[in-house]
Every structure is written in C-alpha cells, then in structure tokens.
Amino acid sequence: MDTMMSGTDDDDRPVAYNRVAAVVVTGDEDGAHHVISEISSTIAEIGYTVPRQAWTY
Known part of the structure; x- marks a missing residue:
C-alpha cells in the first residue's frame, strides 16, 4: 500500500x-x-472509491 500512495x-x-x-x-x-472503518479509510486515502453503504456485517 505504501508504494501505491506515492x-x-x-x-x-x-x-x-x-x-x-x-x-x-x-x-x-x-x-x-472497527476493521471496516480502518481499511476503508486507508484505501480511500490511497485513491480508491469506496461506495457508500457498500458493507454489512
């Protein structure tokens, strides 16, 4: 993931x-x-699109 950030x-x-x-x-x-929020925010920071309400438990 670090490589993708730069x-x-x-x-x-x-x-x-x-x-x-x-x-x-x-x-x-x-x-x-907790895990969903951490991973979703990380991949959104890199540039991926995370659709709203795309997850459930």
Whole structure:
C-alpha cells in the first residue's frame, strides 16, 4: 500500500484513482465495524472509491 500512495500515472494522478475496492470482513459487530472503518479509510486515502453503504456485517 505504501508504494501505491506515492505512485502516479502519466497524468500525475494516484495509481488507484477512479478504481473501486471491496473489503470482506468477518467477525462480531464491534470488531467488524472497527476493521471496516480502518481499511476503508486507508484505501480511500490511497485513491480508491469506496461506495457508500457498500458493507454489512
């Protein structure tokens, strides 16, 4: 993930720009919410699009 944060394409956009990511998490309610929020915010920071309400537990 660190490599993707500094990587850019020919138009100087992040490598993950305009791409969609999915995350699958299994676990109990509180633990699943925490892991989903951490991973979703990290991949959004890199440039991926995370659709709203795209997750459930």
